[in-house]
Structure formats: structure tokens, C-alpha cells
Amino acid sequence: MKQKFDIITSTCVPLPLENVDTDQIIPARFLKATTREESFFGDNLFRDWRYNSDGTVNKDFVLNDPRYSGCILVAGKNFGSGSSREHAAWAIAGYGFRVVISSFFADIHKNNELNNFVLPVQVSEDYLTELFESIKENPKTEVEVDLPNQTVTNKASGRSEHFDINGYKKHCLMNGLDDIDFLVQNQDKTEQWEQLNK
Amino acid sequence: MNTLFDKIWDRHVVQQVEDGPTQLYIDRLYCHEVTSPQAFDGMRSRGLKCYRPEKIYCMPDHNTPTHDQDKPIEDPVSKKQVDTLAKNAAEFGLTHYGMFSKDNGIIHVVGPEKGLSLPGMTIVCGDSHTSTHGAMGAVAFGIGTSEVEMVMASQCILQQKPKSMRISINGKLGKGVTAKDVALYLMAQLTTSGATGYFVEYAGEVVSALSMEGRLTLCNLSIEMGARGGFIAPDETTFAYLKGREFAPKGEDWEKAVAYWKTLKSNDDAVFDKELVFDAEDIEPRITYGTNPGMGIGITSPIPSSPLGRSGEVQALEYMGFRPGQKLLGTKVDYVFLGACTNGRIEDFRAFASIVKGRKKAGDVVAWLVPGSWAVDRQIREEGLDKILEEAGFEIRQPGCSACLAMNDDKIPAGKLSVSTSNRNFEGRQGPGARTILASPLTAAAAAVTGVITDPRELL
Numbered sequence: 335m336k337q338k339f340d341i342i343t344s345t346c347v348p349l350p351l352e353n354v355d356t357d358q359i360i361p362a363r364f365l366k367a368t369t370r371e372e373s374f375f376g377d378n379l380f381r382d383w384r385y386n387s388d389g390t391v392n393k394d395f396v397l398n399d400p401r402y403s404g405c406i407l408v409a410g411k412n413f414g415s416g417s418s419r420e421h422a423a424w425a426i427a428g429y430g431f432r433v434v435i436s437s438f439f440a441d442i443h444k445n446n447e448l449n450n451f452v453l454p455v456q457v458s459e460d461y462l463t464e465l466f467e468s469i470k471e472n473p474k475t476e477v478e479v480d481l482p483n484q485t486v487t488n489k490a491s492g493r494s495e496h497f498d499i500n501g502y503k504k505h506c507l508m509n510g511l512d513d514i515d516f517l518v519q520n521q522d523k524t525e526q527w528e529q530l531n532k
Numbered sequence: 533m534n535t536l537f538d539k540i541w542d543r544h545v546v547q548q549v550e551d552g553p554t555q556l557y558i559d560r561l562y563c564h565e566v567t568s569p570q571a572f573d574g575m576r577s578r579g580l581k582c583y584r585p586e587k588i589y590c591m592p593d594h595n596t597p598t599h600d601q602d603k604p605i606e607d608p609v610s611k612k613q614v615d616t617l618a619k620n621a622a623e624f625g626l627t628h629y630g631m632f633s634k635d636n637g638i639i640h641v642v643g644p645e646k647g648l649s650l651p652g653m654t655i656v657c658g659d660s661h662t663s664t665h666g667a668m669g670a671v672a673f674g675i676g677t678s679e680v681e682m683v684m685a686s687q688c689i690l691q692q693k694p695k696s697m698r699i700s701i702n703g704k705l706g707k708g709v710t711a712k713d714v715a716l717y718l719m720a721q722l723t724t725s726g727a728t729g730y731f732v733e734y735a736g737e738v739v740s741a742l743s744m745e746g747r748l749t750l751c752n753l754s755i756e757m758g759a760r761g762g763f764i765a766p767d768e769t770t771f772a773y774l775k776g777r778e779f780a781p782k783g784e785d786w787e788k789a790v791a792y793w794k795t796l797k798s799n800d801d802a803v804f805d806k807e808l809v810f811d812a813e814d815i816e817p818r819i820t821y822g823t824n825p826g827m828g829i830g831i832t833s834p835i836p837s838s839p840l841g842r843s844g845e846v847q848a849l850e851y852m853g854f855r856p857g858q859k860l861l862g863t864k865v866d867y868v869f870l871g872a873c874t875n876g877r878i879e880d881f882r883a884f885a886s887i888v889k890g891r892k893k894a895g896d897v898v899a900w901l902v903p904g905s906w907a908v909d910r911q912i913r914e915e916g917l918d919k920i921l922e923e924a925g926f927e928i929r930q931p932g933c934s935a936c937l938a939m940n941d942d943k944i945p946a947g948k949l950s951v952s953t954s955n956r957n958f959e960g961r962q963g964p965g966a967r968t969i970l971a972s973p974l975t976a977a978a979a980a981v982t983g984v985i986t987d988p989r990e991l992l
Contacts, residue, residue: 353724353824353844357958362937366595366609368569368616382960387946412725415758415824416956417937418660419567420676441694441728441760442660442674449678500692502552512678514578517686520547520555521583524688527546527557 337451339507342432343478343489345404347396348469354409355416356443358383360425367421375421376428397429401473406433408465408477413454414443423450433479435486437462448503449512455479455486455497464491481508534799536765537696537731540671544654546688553690558587559653561683562639563626565592565617566939567658571681572620582624584687589648590621591629593638594939598902598929601632610940624684637905637931640664640873644748645907647777651766651793656683661873661955663754666763667747669770669796671731673761694760695729695805698798700736703812708989710883711746712875712953712972714738715753716818720828721810728758730806733798738812739764744773745879752874753955756825765797817988819860820957820970822848827957831975831987834859851959852967860969860985867950868899868980869962870973872936875953876904878911880973885917887977887991893925894983900942901926902934924981938963951979 364378383395391398407426413436414422423446426434434447435455447454457465468475468490476489481504487494499507506512517524546555563571568590575582582588595610605611614631621628629635629642636642640661643649651669656662658680665672675689682689701714732754734747742750747764754762764770771790774780781789816830827848829835835849837856849855870876870884881903893899901921903909909931912918918928935942936954938961944950946965953976954961957968971979974988981991 351844351847355824355956355958357937357956357961361960361964362594362939363964365566365939366613368613370570370573382964387965412728412758415724415728416660416755416958418658418662418674418676420570420658420678423676438725438728440725440758442676445679445691446676449676500552502549502690513690514574514678514682514685516549517555517682517688517690518578518580520688521686523547523555524557524583524686531543531557 336510336512338510339451339453339481341478341480341482342405343476344406345402345474346406346408346469346477347402347404348466349396349407349409350466352410353412353415356414356419356422357416359414359422360419365419365421370424372424372428374428375425376430379425379429405431406435406477406479407431408462408469409434409436411436411438411459413439415440418442420446420450423447423452427452435462435465435477448507451507453479453481453507457486457495457497461493461495464488464493534802535696535804536733536763536796536798537671539796540652540654541693549690553692555688556654556691557688558656558683560648560655561588561680562643562655562657562662563588563590563617563680564594564639564657564659565613566594567677568680569613569616569620571658571677571684572624574681575624575684580685582626582684585625587687588626588684589643590617590626591636591639591642592617592631594933594937596631596932597940598900598932598934598942601930607941634906637907638873638876638933640752641876641904641908644668644744645777645905647774647780650774650780651770652796656689660755661752663759663761664748664752664873666751666754666761667744669763669766669793671761671763674755694731696733697727697730697759697806697808698733698735698804700809701734701738701812702736702809703738704741705738705812705815708817708974708992709815710972710974711742711749713815713818715750716820716825716828716970717815718810719753719756719826722757722826724756724824724826725758727754730759732759732762734762734764740767743879744769745877748877749874753825756955766793817972817975819975819985821852821854821860823851823957823959824848825955825957825970828970831985832861861987863985864949865897865951865979865984866948867944868897868976869902869935869950869952869954870976871900871902871904871934872954873904873933874955875973876902876908878908880953881908881912881917882915883973884977885920887974887988888924888926888981889920891924891981893980897980897983899926899980900929900935902929903931905931935962937961951976951985
């Protein structure tokens with residue numbers, strides 16, 4: 335949902351797995367909803383990893399580990415591959431995450447996060463490895479994500495890294511604006527294009 | 533600026549947003565029932581109408597049952613989603629091909645076969661396999677639901693221009709090696725993220741020689757290498773396929789269109805951000821062994837021992853119940869699925885029938901044969917393939933996405949091993965706990981008649 339972004343400081347939930355696909359983030363059987371209730375999708379985030387096949391809680395999965403909490407999800411390389419389902423971004427937002435840190439994001443999912451005011455922060459492989467280690471050593475490790483300055487800081491090691499985001503999207507996130515507002519405002523340009531390309 | 537991708541993309545640029553994405557004009561939006569309801573809700577809450585409703589086509593495919601489509605859907609939640617699409621299409625004035633209508637089928641099968649997806653177009657849908665339509669020589673890619681709403685509202689989308697990659701496959705494919713095997717080979721070479729950030733142009737002798745059905749299969753799987761889309765420059769094969777199709781240009785318009793389409797190719801001196809070349813001789817029938825489409829092998833090869841342990845490999849083999857170094861030939865199969873936007877076209881049914889002809893379905897294999905559309909179903913019957921399949925003990929089901937992602941009743945039970953012509957072998961994709969091996973229609977047919985993983989070349 336539309337919310338303004340600035341500086342976020344939080345503890346993290348670590349998911350040191352590579353190639354986490356959107357079928358794992360939210361399995362297909364939860365895509366039948368016709369509304370956008372984020373709490374429903376949030377409740378089923380990583381459903382088949384969170385719960386055993388008999389419906390009991392999988393105590394080994396990180397979301398069920400009381401040591402870890404916070405609004406930053408830290409995940410392995412190639413996060414969000416596979417299906418284009420935006421329900422995956424709704425589940426991440428619905429669970430309460432506002433930032434996902436990884437060393438690589440799948441294209442469509444990255445856009446889906448941005449369109450739901452969840453910030454994908456891409457860091458170097460080396461930075462990610464160190465961050466996982468910091469969180470493992472001390473689950474209370476905090477990370478500061480500073481959107482205005484485009485920096486991410488591991489408070490345990492003090493190490494900062496710059497992250498990329500285009501100026502337009504940064505403006506949207508910081509001001510709670512979305513692309514549809516922009517496109518509707520620019521309809522005259524679309525009409526001009528249509529005239530030229532009849 | 534001289535690749536085909538540049539030419540199509542640049543022609544559709546409405547404006548370049550300062551320090552931001554491109555506002556890109558979209559020629560065709562397809563909507564299915566799963567990724568559209570929240571977009572329609574968004575339109576309603578903003579008080580917007582579709583800006584160019586005539587460019588939008590809707591049809592349910594993910595939830596549709598593959599039997600008794602003439603009756604109401606039993607699952608109330610699925611029914612509601614399918615009904616919601618019909619209601620939304622009516623309210624917003626959009627064309628809708630309802631379940632059980634002669635025009636219905638999987639959106640990525642119906643679009644090309646109706647001539648709705650044409651060379652030079654920009655095409656989007658809230659579905660990652662929209663890359664399929666690239667086979668027509670179009671720039672086609674999957675988008676999220678917010679982006680679906682953008683296109684409904686403005687016929688435009690905001691996107692960063694991807695980089696360009698050309699993948700050439702030279703030589704001639706061996707007996708029993710299909711477009712599906714080529715795609716599975718590429719995924720194993722590139723991994724599931726190797727083409728992320730790129731749009732892929734497929735080229736080379738192998739690609740030129742492929743039928744349209746083969747090209748649709750190849751482009752369909754572009755997303756499984758991480759690519760946003762993949763496409764093939766239109767040529768005589770494309771024109772012959774399109775001529776006379778319902779929405780293809782007619783008469784003088786056809787001549788004009790073909791003249792334009794013939795200009796749609798990369799220049800000889802085109803420069804790609806990345807260029808890869810492969811040899812057809814290195815490709816044999818392929819199968820996957822793990823839980824992403826990049827975890828694949830030639831059907832006669834053992835599962836890699838991977839001493840360094842590629843990420844996720846250990847967890848994947850544990851899930852699949854396989855071990856490093858194991859050969860899969862002869863492994864008992866429980867289910868066979870022929871269908872999906874990957875392999876649910878007429879050529880796929882011909883290939884499957886060519887193997888089962890004169891043989892019988894293995895007794896304990898459950899086989900689901902699901903045409904990609906009612907048009908494919910009609911052609912199966914016109915060609916008499918239904919008789920061959922039925923004599924061999926197979927039954928043809930009704931069109932839809934079916935067991936590819938198991939949103940309807942077609943779920944592979946936990947622990948069961950499925951040989952599937954679909955596109956993803958993710959954990960639980962075909963049903964919670966289901967184990968999936970991706971393969972071509974020929975390899976699926978070989979498994980269906982022998983009951984075990986079998987090299988299809990032995991049965992040709």
C-alpha cells in the first residue's frame with residue numbers, strides 16, 4: 335500500500351537460500367483471492383516452508399524462530415525468480431516487511447516490490463555474506479536503510495554500501511506516489527504517440 | 533540501436549522519463565482471472581475506464597477444470613475468480629472468451645492461434661510466460677498486477693529498457709531432440725538467472741528450422757533463464773502461420789503488413805550486450821532432476837556429483853529423493869502431464885501420438901493429456917490423433933493450465949513422480965509435495981508407455 339519511505343532501521347530476518355522462487359513465497363493455491371487483503375497473503379508467506387504438511391508449525395523455519403524479527407528480509411541471490419505473481423509482493427508487504435536485501439533480484443518481482451512500496455536493496459555478494467554472518471552471530475543486529483542517500487549500513491560491522499534506484503522511482507517512494515498517477519497525467523503524450531503511429 | 537529489440541522498443545517509446553524508466557506504448561494486453569481482479573478493483577477505486585478497451589482480451593485458464601466444463605466449477609473459490617473476470621470484462625467493455633466457449637484456452641496458446649499476437653507488437657500480460665508471444669516476432673513480457681492496471685488505465689507501462697542478448701544455436705537437431713530440449717539445455721547452461729536483465733533474440737540454423745509451435749515453446753521458456761522475454765525475427769514460417777488467422781490483417785492490409793514485417797530483423801552489424809553461440813550436436817533429449825528448471829541433464833547422463841555444491845542442490849535432491857551421480861533412466865514414473873502454454877499445441881500432441889501409436893499406456897501411470905485450447909482440441913480430432921491416443925489407453929481432457937500449476941483439481945499427490953511437459957519443477961508446483969521432471973512431449977510419451985524414464989529415441 336502507498337506509504338512514504340525515508341530511513342528505516344530494523345533488525346532482520348535472514349533467509350540464506352539462493353533462487354527463492356515466487357511459488358515458495360506464495361504457492362499457487364493462494365492466488366485465488368479476488369481482493370488484495372495483504373493480511374491474507376502475509377499469513378501465507380512462505381506457507382509450505384512455514385508449516386509442515388500436516389499443518390503444524392515448522393519450528394526449523396526462520397519465520398518461526400523467535401530470535402529473528404524486524405521489517406527487513408535478507409535473502410540469497412536471485413530472489414523472486416519464476417512466476418510474475420504480484421501476490422508474492424503482497425505477501426511480503428502483508429507480513430510486515432518493508433525492505434528486502436539480496437545480492438540479485440529477478441526482474442518482474444523487483445518491479446512488483448517497488449510498486450507495493452517494498453524497497454528491494456541490491457548489495458554486493460561480499461556485503462551480503464558479511465551481513466548473514468553478523469545476523470547469525472547476533473540476531474539483534476540492526477541494519478539502516480537510508481533511501482534519500484541510497485545507502486545501506488550493517489550496524490554491527492559499521493559497513494555501508496551504496497544501492498541503485500532510479501531518481502523517478504525514489505521520488506515516488508519518498509512521496510507515496512505510484513506509476514498510475516503519472517501515466518494518467520501523461521495521457522496527452524500517449525495520444526500524440528497514437529496519432530503519429532496510426 | 534540496430535538490434536530488432538531496439539527497433540520494436542524504440543518505435544513504442546512515448547517518452548523517456550527524466551532519470552527514470554521509459555513510458556512504453558503497449559499494443560496488446562491479455563488478462564486471465566488470477567492476476568487481474570485486483571487491477572480491475574484499482575481501476576474502480578480510482579474511477580477510471582480502460583483507455584483502449586479494444587486492445588485488451590480476457591480469458592480464464594488457470595482455474596478451469598479439465599472435465600465437465602459445461603457445468604459450474606465445483607470449487608467455489610475458483611468459480612468466483614472465473615466469474616469475476618467475466619463480470620469485470622463486461623463492466624469495462626473488454627472481449628472475453630469464457631470457459632467452454634469455442635474460443636477459450638490458455639491465453640498464450642489462444643493469442644497466437646487467433647492472430648492477436650503479431651510481429652512488431654508490444655504485448656503484455658500478468659503472467660511470466662507472456663514471453664511465448666515473442667515467437668511471432670513481438671516484444672512480449674510478463675508483468676505484475678499493478679502494471680496490468682497501468683496498461684488498463686493508459687495503454688502504457690513504465691519500464692527500464694532491458695539489455696539485449698542473442699543466443700544462436702547452429703547445426704541440426706538430432707532425432708528425438710525438440711525445441712523443449714533446446715530450451716532445457718539453455719537453462720542448464722545459463723542457470724535460472726543467467727539472462728536476468730536481458731531480452732533474448734534466438735537465432736541460428738536450429739531456430740530458423742523450427743516450426744511456429746517449436747518457436748512458441750522456446751520463447752515460452754525464456755523466463756526460466758531469468759530473461760524478461762525472448763523472441764525470433766519473423767520470417768516466411770511466421771507469415772505462413774499467420775495468414776488467414778481470425779485477427780491477422782486481410783487483403784491489401786496483409787500485403788502491407790508483410791512488407792513491414794520483413795523489415796523486422798537485426799542489422800548484420802547489430803551489436804548485442806551479450807552474445808552466446810551453441811551447437812545442436814551437444815543437445816540430446818533433456819530432463820530435469822532438481823527443483824528449478826536449470827537443474828537439468830541429458831537423459832542418458834547422471835545427476836552431477838557437484839563436489840562444490842551449487843546452491844540449493846542438496847535441498848533439491850533431498851526433495852526429489854535422488855542422489856548425486858544417479859542415472860534416472862529406468863526410474864518409475866507415477867504421472868505424465870502433456871499440456872501447458874509450453875507444450876499444449878497441436879505439434880505436441882502429434883509428437884506424443886507418434887510414440888504411443890501401436891503401444892499401450894503403462895498400467896499404473898496416470899496420464900493427463902490437456903490441449904492448450906479448444907482450437908487445438910478440434911484439430912486433434914480432425915487429424916484423428918484422438919483415435920490413436922484412445923486406442924493406446926489415453927483420454928483427452930478439456931483445455932486449461934491444469935497440472936502445470938495445479939490451481940484446479942489436477943494436482944499431483946505428495947511424493948508422486950511426474951514427467952511433465954510444463955515449465956516449472958519448483959517445490960510443490962504441481963501440488964504440495966509433488967515431484968516434477970520437466971521433459972519434451974516425446975519423452976513424456978516414452979514414460980507414459982513404459983512406466984519409467986525412457987530415452988524417446990529408443991521408441992522412434
